[in-house]
Amino acid sequence: MSDSDSSHHHAEHGHSHGHGHTHGVIDASISTSDRGIWALKWSFIGLFVTALIQIVVAYLSKSVGLLADTIHNFGDAATAIPLWVAFALARWKPNKRFTYGYGRVEDLAGVAIVLTIAFSALVAGYETIRRFIHPQPVGYLWAVMAASIVGFIGNEAVAIFRIKVGKEIQSAALVADGYHARIDGWTSLAVLFGAIGVWLGYPLADPIVGLLITLAIVQIVWQSIKTVFTRMLDGVELVGLFLLRH
Secondary structure, X not given: OOHHHHHXXXXXXXXXXXXOOOOOOOOHHHHOOHXXXXXXXXXXXXXXXXXXXXXXXXXXXOOHHHHHHHHHHHHHHHOHHHHHHHHHHHOOOOOOOOOOOOOOHHHHHHHHHHHHHHHHHHHHHHHHHHHHHOOOOOOOHHHHHHHHHHHHHHHHHHHHHHHHHHHHOOOHHHHHHHHHXXXXXXXXXXXXXXXXXXXXXXOOHHHHHHHHHHHHHHHHHHHHHHHHHHHHOOOOOOOOOHHHHO
């Protein structure tokens, strides 16, 4: 993309820039594109179905590692709700009270998303610590392993989809979200190694995996907080269009 093309792209899409590995923080290039909203909708459905399958197995098996991953995936899916609300409001025309329109609703949605992910980290952390204090045997290990692979496949499918559509609509943000979903897939796969550890006679392997996933969610919260405050204060992010070019 040449400098003139780049400036045209930014003029067309407002402050369109990548946002690193954060979840669901609105990018103008997605919110102004029907295809971007369509991509978010199908990403939500994919992650929600993945999490539904996982929660049944987590409940039956008592695997806290799988529970943490399920909470993680539900948290990811839930971030789409404030996004859709913001997209709908951002399209309303300016009026006497809101003379600049409703575009800044995206900042409120960003805060709601951070709170959603933070809550999921608290729940996952609480359940994991409780399991360290009160150990419980993990059952249905084969089902836990299968649910881990389902989590990996679900996230990888969403990753491929987001990256493809992100490159089509020139949205570095959606591409970055795709790469984040890919990392989430590897997080889901950690549950598989926890289950293998339990099977080999190391029962602490399961809550250790739960703790690692909780720490991964906490890191996402921190990155998302930085991104949301950068946008609220009209700061400049340094990701640029690097992801689109690679």
